[in-house]
Amino acid sequence: MVTVSQVTxxxxxxxxxxxxxxxxxxGIYAYLQVGLAVxxxxxxxxxxxxLVTAAIALAVHVVLRLRAPYADQVLLPIVxxxxxxxxxxxxxxxxxxxxxxxxxxxxxxxxRQMMWMAVGATACLAVLLLLRDHRTLxxxxxxxxxxxxxxxxxxxxxxxxxEINGSRLWIGVGPLSLQPAELAKICFAIFFAxxxxxxxxxxxxxGRKVLGMTFPRVRDLGPxxxxxxxSVGVLLFQRELGTSILLFGLFIAMLYVATERLSWxxxxxxxxxxxxxxxxxRIGYIQAxxxxxxxxxxxxxxxxxxxxSGQIVSGLFGMASGGLMGTGWGEGYxxxxxxxxxxxxxPSLGEELGLTGLLAVLMLYLVFAQRGMRTxxxxxxxxxxxxxxxxxFIVALQCFVVVGGATRVIPLSGLTxxxxxxxxxxxxxxxxxxxxxxxxxxxxxxxxxxxxxxLPRDPREPRASVAGAAG
Amino acid sequence: xxxLVLTLLRLSYLVLLWLLVLSCVGVLRRDIFGTKVSSRSAAxxxxxxxxxxxxxxxxxxxxxxxxxxxxxxxxxxxxAGTTLELRTSAVLIGRAPSCTLVVDDDYASGRHTRIFPxxxxxxxxxxxxxxxxxxxxxxxxxxxxxxxxxQVTIGRTVLExxxxx
Numbered sequence: 001m002v003t004v005s006q007v008t009x010x011x012x013x014x015x016x017x018x019x020x021x022x023x024x025x026x027g028i029y030a031y032l033q034v035g036l037a038v039x040x041x042x043x044x045x046x047x048x049x050x051l052v053t054a055a056i057a058l059a060v061h062v063v064l065r066l067r068a069p070y071a072d073q074v075l076l077p078i079v080x081x082x083x084x085x086x087x088x089x090x091x092x093x094x095x096x097x098x099x100x101x102x103x104x105x106x107x108x109x110x111x112r113q114m115m116w117m118a119v120g121a122t123a124c125l126a127v128l129l130l131l132r133d134h135r136t137l138x139x140x141x142x143x144x145x146x147x148x149x150x151x152x153x154x155x156x157x158x159x160x161x162x163e164i165n166g167s168r169l170w171i172g173v174g175p176l177s178l179q180p181a182e183l184a185k186i187c188f189a190i191f192f193a194x195x196x197x198x199x200x201x202x203x204x205x206x207g208r209k210v211l212g213m214t215f216p217r218v219r220d221l222g223p224x225x226x227x228x229x230x231s232v233g234v235l236l237f238q239r240e241l242g243t244s245i246l247l248f249g250l251f252i253a254m255l256y257v258a259t260e261r262l263s264w265x266x267x268x269x270x271x272x273x274x275x276x277x278x279x280x281x282r283i284g285y286i287q288a289x290x291x292x293x294x295x296x297x298x299x300x301x302x303x304x305x306x307x308x309s310g311q312i313v314s315g316l317f318g319m320a321s322g323g324l325m326g327t328g329w330g331e332g333y334x335x336x337x338x339x340x341x342x343x344x345x346x347p348s349l350g351e352e353l354g355l356t357g358l359l360a361v362l363m364l365y366l367v368f369a370q371r372g373m374r375t376x377x378x379x380x381x382x383x384x385x386x387x388x389x390x391x392x393f394i395v396a397l398q399c400f401v402v403v404g405g406a407t408r409v410i411p412l413s414g415l416t417x418x419x420x421x422x423x424x425x426x427x428x429x430x431x432x433x434x435x436x437x438x439x440x441x442x443x444x445x446x447x448x449x450x451x452x453x454x455l456p457r458d459p460r461e462p463r464a465s466v467a468g469a470a471g
Numbered sequence: 472x473x474x475l476v477l478t479l480l481r482l483s484y485l486v487l488l489w490l491l492v493l494s495c496v497g498v499l500r501r502d503i504f505g506t507k508v509s510s511r512s513a514a515x516x517x518x519x520x521x522x523x524x525x526x527x528x529x530x531x532x533x534x535x536x537x538x539x540x541x542x543x544x545x546x547x548x549x550x551a552g553t554t555l556e557l558r559t560s561a562v563l564i565g566r567a568p569s570c571t572l573v574v575d576d577d578y579a580s581g582r583h584t585r586i587f588p589x590x591x592x593x594x595x596x597x598x599x600x601x602x603x604x605x606x607x608x609x610x611x612x613x614x615x616x617x618x619x620x621x622q623v624t625i626g627r628t629v630l631e632x633x634x635x636x
Binding site (some may be wrong): 012015019022023025026029030033036073074078083195325326327328329331353354356357360361363364367370371378380381382385415444445 | 481483502
């Protein structure tokens with residue numbers, strides 16, 4: 001015999017404000033130490049750095065107070081801390097690279113990244129202010145599919161599409177370049193949530209049981225094959241392994257959450273491995289990635305050009321020299337690794353903060369993803385649950401792919417560490433994910449009118465029909 | 472910079488980072504929300520202890536609200552033994568995840584029955600379900616009053632409203 005009762009939380013905005021203090025300090029203190037170590041003086045723009053990050057954090061905080069008072073109190077501080085850490089590392093690598101004679105093309109000016117942080121925060125505020133109820137999104141399920149596909153295909157367009165490092169993932173308008181796939185993943189998460197919440201019954205119930213698992217009927221395989229085709233298409237035409245894995249993984253995860261059927265995960269795994277094997281033998285660069293992953297320390301592969309394992313090995317050496325406690329901010333040599341401020345920012349942090357610091361960073365991601373999943377459990381409608389899971393899973397899977405790639409658990413692929421790595425579109429997309437999660441968590445935790453969504457919205461309204469019965 | 476200052480800076484940063492992580496985890500530990508499932512006897516003990524402030528909080532809601540807080544008890548079916556406290560708002564029962572009480576019952580419809588308060592009593596209304604809603608021995612057709620102790624059948628699930636002590 002059990003009793004189900006509601007527990008309403010405290011709003012938690014003061015907790016959030018209190019957590020923002022150490023969160024901001026993480027970024028500012030790192031920035032200070034970078035200046036001290038590299039130039040031997042307090043950086044002149046430390047005050048500006050502190051004020052801008054604090055202003056961004058406070059702006060989001062105030063809007064949350066006004067528009068989503070019950071939103072989760074841990075998400076924003078975590079994002080602010082990760083963003084500050086990322087900025088400090090970008091500045092650190094930037095200073096080191098500026099000292100060189102010829103500055104490599106992957107150098108990123110931290111002010112540019114800061115500008116993107118402000119743009120991301122503005123997008124976050126816009127989502128919070130415009131989207132009052134996450135269930136509105138469900139109405140546009142198929143619109144979001146169209147938008148997602150459009151964004152995904154945009155880089156293939158002739159004039160605006162740009163190819164960088166062999167991947168055709170960017171669109172360029174003037175000096176700005178954007179990676180639309182980053183935004184596409186949000187659109188797909190919304191579409192998958194809306195689609196699966198209506199179709200999960202067929203996907204769950206129909207099918208035959210083999211070895212204790214219910215396998216779906218062949219005709220219900222359509223959606224998963226469609227998602228697979230999209231991912232393979234991304235791989236073929238844009239030559240980008242990371243986005244492809246992210247989209248397919250997102251679909252499998254949401255399918256699993258929606259149906260509770262392990263067989264979908266199995267089918268997804270078989271399709272992933274099959275796809276990779278099929279393409280690895282056909283496409284040279286995937287084969288190269290796999291070689292680099294398996295035999296990174298072979299001299300042949302290390303010195304191969306292009307497609308050598310120099311980047312990954314240098315990252316490994318960096319982390320090894322960092323050891324348990326790290327070299328300290330500005331004392332290591334992360335700039336030796338190609339793309340030390342973007343794809344390889346994790347080894348850079350591992351070098352300067354050590355295993356201790358890197359584990360703290362990973363803990364922040366873990367808490368972030370956990371809060372997303374917890375929000376999904378707390379939200380009352382199925383669409384919100386699936387969306388919350390999907391968004392939290394995007395962040396978690398990105399971390400896994402990036403950290404796994406840098407540590408040689410899986411082949412390296414070009415995803416970015418959310419909130420940390422240099423790159424405007426990724427920052428923008430992840431701030432929007434934050435906004436959606438905050439909106440969802442406000443819905444999940446808000447007491448009071450929570451029962452309303454369960455009321456039937458059909459013409460037979462209770463008052464009228466009762467009056468009719470009485471009369 | 473001297474070695475000592477360097478070490479202090481380095482370690483103080485790691486301490487700060489972990490301070491943030493641990494305070495986040497600390498917040499999570501104290502942050503409990505959503506539905507809580509507790510065993511009957513524990514709930515009763517808690518209910519008795521909290522009865523004083525609960526009535527105080529609800530006093531402002533008006534007389535008729537306070538006069539009939541009832542508990543919905545599932546007697547038979549997959550959810551047998553579950554109780555749900557009804558206050559002032561309607562509850563929706565069915566298999567759809569949007570329902571207040573989601574029954575895992577193959578004979579129930581997605582949105583099967585609505586139970587709502589009206590004029591100091593509780594009413595059940597069938598929402599066009601396939602197998603119908605039964606109050607006592609009768610299949611209902613339109614809103615029907617459900618007196619306390621009367622059994623309501625939804626698919627294979629049998630419910631009852633009980634007055635709260």
